[in-house]
Amino acid sequence: MANIRDVAVAANVSPATVSRVINGGPVNAKTRERVQQIIHKLDFKPNASARSLGLRKAGMIGVIVPSMVYAFYSQIVEGIARSLAESRYEMALRISYHKSGAEEMIMRLLGEKRADALIIITPRDFQNQLEGVFPNDLPAVFIDGFPHRHISAVSGDNFDGGYQAGRHLIALGHRDLGVILGPRSSPESEQRLDGFRFALNQANIELNEVYIRYADYMTEGGQKAAIDLLDLPKPPSAIFCVNDLMAYGLYLAAESRGINIPAKLSVVGYDDSPMSQWVRPTLTSVRQPTYAMGEKAVSYILDLIQGRTKKESNEFLLPVELINRSSTAAIV
Amino acid sequence: MANIRDVAVAANVSPATVSRVINGGPVNAKTRERVQQIIHKLDFKPNASARSLGLRKAGMIGVIVPSMVYAFYSQIVEGIARSLAESRYEMALRISYHKSGAEEMIMRLLGEKRADALIIITPRDFQNQLEGVFPNDLPAVFIDGFPHRHISAVSGDNFDGGYQAGRHLIALGHRDLGVILGPRSSPESEQRLDGFRFALNQANIELNEVYIRYADYMTEGGQKAAIDLLDLPKPPSAIFCVNDLMAYGLYLAAESRGINIPAKLSVVGYDDSPMSQWVRPTLTSVRQPTYAMGEKAVSYILDLIQGRTKKESNEFLLPVELINRSSTAAIV
DNA sequence: TTGTAAGCGTTATCAC
DNA sequence: GTGATAACGCTTACAA
Numbered sequence: 001m002a003n004i005r006d007v008a009v010a011a012n013v014s015p016a017t018v019s020r021v022i023n024g025g026p027v028n029a030k031t032r033e034r035v036q037q038i039i040h041k042l043d044f045k046p047n048a049s050a051r052s053l054g055l056r057k058a059g060m061i062g063v064i065v066p067s068m069v070y071a072f073y074s075q076i077v078e079g080i081a082r083s084l085a086e087s088r089y090e091m092a093l094r095i096s097y098h099k100s101g102a103e104e105m106i107m108r109l110l111g112e113k114r115a116d117a118l119i120i121i122t123p124r125d126f127q128n129q130l131e132g133v134f135p136n137d138l139p140a141v142f143i144d145g146f147p148h149r150h151i152s153a154v155s156g157d158n159f160d161g162g163y164q165a166g167r168h169l170i171a172l173g174h175r176d177l178g179v180i181l182g183p184r185s186s187p188e189s190e191q192r193l194d195g196f197r198f199a200l201n202q203a204n205i206e207l208n209e210v211y212i213r214y215a216d217y218m219t220e221g222g223q224k225a226a227i228d229l230l231d232l233p234k235p236p237s238a239i240f241c242v243n244d245l246m247a248y249g250l251y252l253a254a255e256s257r258g259i260n261i262p263a264k265l266s267v268v269g270y271d272d273s274p275m276s277q278w279v280r281p282t283l284t285s286v287r288q289p290t291y292a293m294g295e296k297a298v299s300y301i302l303d304l305i306q307g308r309t310k311k312e313s314n315e316f317l318l319p320v321e322l323i324n325r326s327s328t329a330a331i332v
Numbered sequence: 333m334a335n336i337r338d339v340a341v342a343a344n345v346s347p348a349t350v351s352r353v354i355n356g357g358p359v360n361a362k363t364r365e366r367v368q369q370i371i372h373k374l375d376f377k378p379n380a381s382a383r384s385l386g387l388r389k390a391g392m393i394g395v396i397v398p399s400m401v402y403a404f405y406s407q408i409v410e411g412i413a414r415s416l417a418e419s420r421y422e423m424a425l426r427i428s429y430h431k432s433g434a435e436e437m438i439m440r441l442l443g444e445k446r447a448d449a450l451i452i453i454t455p456r457d458f459q460n461q462l463e464g465v466f467p468n469d470l471p472a473v474f475i476d477g478f479p480h481r482h483i484s485a486v487s488g489d490n491f492d493g494g495y496q497a498g499r500h501l502i503a504l505g506h507r508d509l510g511v512i513l514g515p516r517s518s519p520e521s522e523q524r525l526d527g528f529r530f531a532l533n534q535a536n537i538e539l540n541e542v543y544i545r546y547a548d549y550m551t552e553g554g555q556k557a558a559i560d561l562l563d564l565p566k567p568p569s570a571i572f573c574v575n576d577l578m579a580y581g582l583y584l585a586a587e588s589r590g591i592n593i594p595a596k597l598s599v600v601g602y603d604d605s606p607m608s609q610w611v612r613p614t615l616t617s618v619r620q621p622t623y624a625m626g627e628k629a630v631s632y633i634l635d636l637i638q639g640r641t642k643k644e645s646n647e648f649l650l651p652v653e654l655i656n657r658s659s660t661a662a663i664v
Numbered sequence: 665t666t667g668t669a670a671g672c673g674t675t676a677t678c679a680c
Numbered sequence: 681g682t683g684a685t686a687a688c689g690c691t692t693a694c695a696a
Contacts (some may be wrong), residue, residue, distance in 0.1 A: 003688095005690095014667045014668075019690065022690095025692095027666085028666085046444065047444065047690070049382075051691080052690090053673065053689080053691090054672060068407070069407055069606070074401055078400040081426070085427070091425050094417070111377030112379065112383075113333075114380045248610060278580060335672095335674085336674065346682065346684075347675090348676085352682085363682085382672070382675090383675080384688090385673080385687095386687085666695100668695075671691085675687085676685100679682105679683090679684085
């Protein structure tokens, strides 16, 4: 495998000149031409490790994702991968759920200087734990988290998502509205609730506190919460679940209670997971711009790395969209 | 950030000794102890680029995956990530569908010496194109492909998967069996068909060639092929789809023709995608050991790298399992 | 515009 | 068991 010196010798120039050719430095047009030919002929590819060592840059972006098996996450990762493919950066992927702490893997990635920057997807519960572990000057961004001291976040517009869900159900005539939330510690869940509540308030409807349930974003948790709501003396006529998995749980609950969706009960989910077009009835859900979120995170982080933008704690809110399917209907 | 020399100075030893401590070389117990304390105190982490350069090893495994949005793929990747997390290797992930050719990205990864080894998931159609591009001595493995000259492959047992599907339907009394396959070029599709056919032959049933359709692994393709079959003068009473997406297409086709599943038509899918427990009726499907496939690929590739095993063109067949749900029923 | 030479932070080969 | 010393392959002042 040819190295930079081989090229230099063959082209009758110094290694420095070859380096300049590679990196777009100032080189005489003719020399550049000649060197490039040699590079091509020898099929020379600069060694990444040596390059990193010289530049004191890894040329890699660390990506931490809780899991790959949820479409929401894997779509984000795919968005990241796509945009990164057009840069000179490689993506080092780490999955955090199955490891004790994400901190450790993050610190190793950084300590060993394997990654120049970090994209961290939803460290939800433990985002706080991350506090203090980041070097202040590390380019980093959260996806689907909240901005954090000196770290920005890109998210779907949770408030608006909740708002759209609320508007939709109100427009269908629903007045007794239930909500199945994530854990109490979950900020995006709260934001969706806030938006939902705002829609109701605008229509002079009060959200009955009796109709609010906290769950865990999982199907079973949603099912339990749903049974709880459906067994109420006067159950709500529509329920907003802050993610789709819990809505599927609600489907099971409704099935077990013989309640027809959407005739007797309207349901709105969140995330528009691919399954939502396959469940029956198909699920009305708020779609997040997953790919765009990944892409935005990459462009922001590249700006940060290249000093085109300053490190601040911004929040980039991307628009969400309610996908209207068959789990919601006008009240009879 | 402390480097190896800082540690050496602080511990009153040479950098070489520190290096030995890090890498488990021969060092006096007392010295080792002292050095380790300093390492800890200074929070020294060896620089990955320098290490790579010295070792002439990248410390990274390249993973090429067609897409992340199909659970089948993302589960494999998650399996890979899990096992890799326990090694000293990092995973460099590349998605191939959206790029012109996977070859180019593979060659760059290798040329720049960013990756010591490659795990390539289903280069299906273009696995042939890859021929010749691999250096002979490169540790590499295919997942869900077929062994290739000097490269091994780990796959689910496609023949047995088809066989199980066939046995299942025959046991339910079906005799007029249809099949919706992948593209003609798809080897795993053929293997599943072979297994299916073998099951029929064992039962002295002939697979009617009229009931065989080729599609593209996508929902719409499956739907078209299904309509084709269902509109036959005497349609089959059961259909085996070689992946779940096409089975969902079949569901749509059956719906549009007013054919009840499973009362009038039994359906078996393949892959057991998570959606299959949510579609109605829930889909009987052959589950592939996705996580295990990823894990096996990693352990094999680590063996290869560490010279514990020789490079050969093996095929590692992992067991598959038919998950019996509600889309199949005894013939009336 | 180009070349020289000194890093970058490790590991590996020798001696001792 | 330990320490010099020379790689590893690139980048980048500083000179010319």
